[in-house]
Amino acid sequence: MGRYKFLGRPTPRKDAQDIVTGRAKYLDDIKLSDMLVGKVLRSPYPHALIKEIDTEKAKKVPGVKAVLTYKDVPDWKMGLPSHLRVLDKKVRFVGDAVALVAAETEEIALEALDLIKVDYELLAAVYDVEEAIKPGAPQLYEEFPNNTLPLGNPWMGSPRVPEGLKELIVGDVEKGFKEADVIVEEVFAYENIPNPLPPEPPAVIAAWEDPDTVHVWLTSQGIYMDKISLYYIMKRKFKVVVHGCQCGGSYGSKGTILPIAIHTILLARAAGKPVKLSYTKEEHLTTFTLRLGSRIKGKVGMKKDGTVTAVSADWLVNTGNYSAVTQAQVMVGLGEAQLVIRCPNWNVRPKIVCTNRASSGWIRGFGGQELKSALLPLFYLAMAKLDIDPVDFFKKNAIKAGDGYFWRDGEWWVSRVIDFTKAIDAGAQAFRWKEKWKGWLKPVFVNGSKRVGIGVGVHGNADVGEDVAEAYVRIDPDHTVTLYVAVPEQGGGQRSNLCKIAAEVMQIPLEQVFVSPPESDINPYEFGLVGSRGTYAIGSAVINAAKDAKQKLFELAAKELKANPQDLETEDGFIYVKDDPNRKTTWRKAMGTMRTIIGYGRFEPDYSLCNFMISFVEVEVDTETGKAEVTRVVNATDVGQIIDQNCLENQLNGCLGSAGIDTALFEETVFDPNLGRIITTDMIDYKWRTFSNLPVIDNIVLETPFPSHEFGAVGVGEIATSPGPAAVVMAISNAIGTWLLSYPATPDKILKALEKQGGN
Amino acid sequence: METKVQAKGALSSSIRLKVNGKIYDLTVGKDVQPWHTLTHTLREKLGFTGTKVGCDHGACGACTVLIEEKPVLSCLTLTVECDGKSIVTIEGIGDPTSGRLDPLQEAFIEHTAFQCGFCTPGIIMSLKALLDGNPSVTEEDIKDALSGHYCRCISHYHVLRAVKDVIEKRRRNGSL
Known part of the structure; x- marks a missing residue:
């Protein structure tokens, strides 16, 4: 018998009937009378000025109700700080919006797009973070010299620290390095910019009730977040009523739907009718939210017993053509690092950089996954030098009650958390870690061309409150x-x-x-x-x-x-x-x-509690083909009290998809710098996991009551994708006996690493 | 396809679809254009919005419906090709009048075999085709049948549980 009558007991989801019968209403299932179809004309160039744009022919097509270019739209700006115009005279990536059309049918809208004539003046483009910050690099925005955006977020600071956590400076790293038994200095990157790619493409419907009230239906996670943001973007002149609906997957990404919403709102206003603007999958893959590019040039100091004495790093964050919430992601990422690495001396200096590709932003893992996937490999090298078992290291370094950390608001919080080492032990036991661990760069076993390796990763987030x-x-x-x-x-x-x-x-x-x-x-x-x-x-x-x-x-x-x-x-x-x-x-x-x-x-917000998850992975590498497959995953966490077993387990199984574990194996958005554009433009070229290829997953969930609310529970779903990627590259390295700390570890990279190893 | 000469000599043709047991006569050029996909006609013309548009290029399986009892990607099927065909969508399984659900739908509810639910109708239609009239379905058969279905939340494990449950119950009841 559980402690509660409903909590922890399996019950059908309230919307289950609607989902299995097809009655659940997603955005595209909503039909308003007289609704028009919106479409976007997109730039074929990564960086260009619009010299001339002629929409006359497009406007004359019967059934076309509105055509908008930068000349027709108000001076509203999005992003942080406000910099992304509704439509601009300048385009900053292949796929950037050039003009908008609303028409009676999709066919008419597409015909109109074809008839818009644009003359561009091409500009040099820049894609790499380090190239972009060099003097003389092409500049995306006049207001951001060296393509570098200001840090901090005025919506997230405390009264004492109005712009919140801009960098992580604690203690004295020089002193810390002096106390270290081993120092490792390296560059690692998690820059394969995977797309979380929810099955439902992003879409918005807008309908004006009267000249100062607009209704917006959107595929979103935050009704008020969208309402308030739209209100401010529209210069506080209109009432915005936001209608949420069944969301066909988001994984964070649809938090950055505001530019689509603004386009739809303006088309509906110009046309005088409701408009639906729904992205195609190609638009979804080439113009909508990718993961942040994350590069760490860092140095860590460690003692023989796994005590971390200092962490110093430059964190280069590639946000693509604009930043919606990248500053917030950096703030949360910096906070999260301290929940799994207990270190008295930090000096992590982030830099947010714009480049000429589709924007990076809000995705499950929210800055922390991006930081950690690039940062943890430094610790692996240090642990290997000292022959430290990574599970012992993570146990020692998982946050304990009484530990302090700087959170996103720039304030120092003292943790009231429960003891996570019980979950680590339970997970290690289920995975049989102790039996399998043979040491760093050593496979668990070798059978002909097959080598098996194991790895482990962790994540925690103090966003539960x-x-x-x-x-x-x-x-x-x-x-x-x-x-x-x-x-x-x-x-x-x-x-x-x-x-x-x-x-x-x-x-x-x-x-x-x-x-x-x-x-x-x-x-x-x-x-x-x-x-x-x-x-x-x-x-x-x-x-x-x-x-x-x-x-x-x-x-x-x-x-x-x-x-x-x-x-x-x-x-x-x-x-x-x-x-x-x-x-x-x-x-x-x-x-x-x-x-x-x-x-x-x-x-009221409370940042003194966090969640925690550890993922153990077993990977089989075929040394002839270079293919690596995850064969087994054990996730372990402690949630205080399970609300619904199936919902929880489903979310933890989500560790594979939505730009999680698979970003270490095969998932990537392939950007070709020679063409200046993304070449994985459909769901055949963009790789994803199928039903035929499922590892065994066990989820170990403990229920030690948290000092949260009266049911003692905290959420954990968001972080499921985050421990995995770093665990997988550790496992692959151990399997092949040489370091391969690169994402994704595709067969070509594995074969090259093996070749190099053989050559030695 | 039936073609008839109208009074002024203009050609018009109509097609007949049977969707979820009901007959629909559609005029080509009016109700349906030659380039319309079956997904488009089902959703936009006939109102069966349970069939989802995910990728619209035959890669994700969200638009799967049954044509003559076989699972078909309706986004890669032209409506005019379906003249005279019997089509079943997610709205047409179970018993829509009494509200009685198909055993697959019941099992999906019991096991919460979905998260966002967007891929669910397509998955259920493929499973329906796999299970109906097939007494011996293995786990590999299920995975093969679903290998073209994109589920990004990763509800695969609960889907497999739900299907196995249906098969097990069917075996115990000795029914197909």
Whole structure:
């Protein structure tokens, strides 16, 4: 028997029927009457000025309702700091938006795009971060000399540190290096810019209700985040009503949907009709959010016992043609590094650089995966020199209660976390790490051309209690409960699981708990279902709202029961006196059928708790073909309290996809610097894992209650992709007996490494 | 395809599709254009939006429907090629009038064999074709049948659990 009636028990997801019958409404399934189709004309050049643009012929095509170029759009800017124009006279990557068309059908819109004549003046382009910061390099934006963007984010700082964490400076690294037994200095990169590639392409619908109110439907994770951002981008002159819908996968990426939203909003305004702008898969692959390019030129010092004495690094971050939230990712990444490496002396200096390719940005792992995948290999080299078992190292270095760290707000937080070493031990045991570990650069076994190696990686994020969440819990006159929370469903089952949390507080059957549509006009503020904040941050707001509603219900029942509200309890629609359960009444009697009870709950940010996950991987390398395959994965974590086993396990299995483990094996966006463009433009050229190729995954989940909310749970879903990539390159190196710390470790690289090794 | 000469001599033709048991007569040039894909007609003309557009180039499987009981990528199929054919979409399995679900749908619910759910209709249609009338389905058969389906959330493991559950229940009941 579990501790709870609903939490931890398998229940069908509330939206399950809709999903399996095809009734679930994704963005593209929404039809408004008279809705037009929006399309984008894109630049064929990586860097150019538009000398002339002629739209006359396009405008004359019957059925074309609007054509927009940089000449027709308001001076609104996006990105941080504001720099990305709606449409610009300058294009900065192959695929950059040049003109927008709205027409009655897709065919007409495409015909109109063909008829727009553009004369370009070509400019030199730059793709590599180090080239881009050199004096004399082509400049993407006049306001950013050396293509370098300012650090920090005014939305995320504290009152004391208004722009938040810009770099990680702690202690004295020179002193730290002097105390080290081994110092390693190297350059590593995680720059294969994989695309998280949700199956549903990004799409937006916009419809103007009147000249100052626009309704926007979008595939998104954060209703209010989009609402508030759009309001500010549009110079605070319009009311924006955001309607979320079933989101066909995001993995963070659809957090950067705002440029598409602005394009759609302006087309709808110009055409005087609703417009849907839906990206094709080619547009998705070549113009929408890629992972950050991450290059570390670093130096680490380590003692014989695995104590890290100093970390010093230049962190070069390639954000592509603009930055939406790259600064925030850098801030979170710097914070996260301290959760898995306990070191008194840090000096990590990030640099965010613009280049002439599609933008990098918001993806599951949010800066931390990018930093760690390039940083951890330095520690591998140091551990190998000292013959330290990496599991012992990660156990020693996983954050402990009382440890401090700088978080994204620039403040120093002291951790209240539980002991993660239990999860590490449980994972190691399930994987049989001790039996398999033969030492660095040693395979577990060799069988002809097949060599097996093992590796391990870690990740943690103190975003579980990130940002503000609010919720209402309403007891309706029919005595059902409706939860009002601005959370769209994106796959984790959070809408359903928040109902489960409300049912647990209210002690009524889950079938009697419903959740409001994810729309900004009816729900209270909620930052957005991002990171792993669903369970603790949003869950707390729901718990508080449910308790508030329950309290109001008890106040109504108290008179009849001649008891104090605080002495009452409820179960299955009955209210009774705790000490005398025979003194009872019903919800119906207490509140009647002509009353609504509304409970309100709020959660204030708390960065003193984090989640943690360790991934163990076994890789088989064929030395004849160079092919590496992950054959086994063990993920281990501690979540305090499972809300729903299936939802949790599904999210942890997500370690493979959405630009996770597979970015170390075969997944990459191939950018050809000679052509200046991405050449993996469809889902045949962009490699992904199929059903025929599944490793065995075991997820070990412990439930040590956290000091979070009354159910002691924290979320973990977001970080599932992050420990894996660095674990895989460690395993491949161990299998082949030589270092191959490069992403992705494709057969050609493996064969080259083996050849070099043979040559030695 | 039926072609008839109208009063003024203009050619018009119509095609007949049977979708989820119901007959639809569509006029080419009006209801359906020669270049329309079956996905487009199902979603935009007939309102069967359970069939999803993922890649629209035959690589992701989200648009899978049954044509004459065989799984077909509807994004690579022209509607005009389907004249006289019987098509089943996700809306047409189980019993839509009574709301009774297909055992596959029930198992997907029980095992939460989805996350974002966008690939789910296509996956269920391929599985439906695999299981119906096939008494001995192995795990390899299932993986082969689904190898063209892109699931990015990684719900593969729960999908396999759900299908195996259906097969096991079917075996116990001695039914196909």
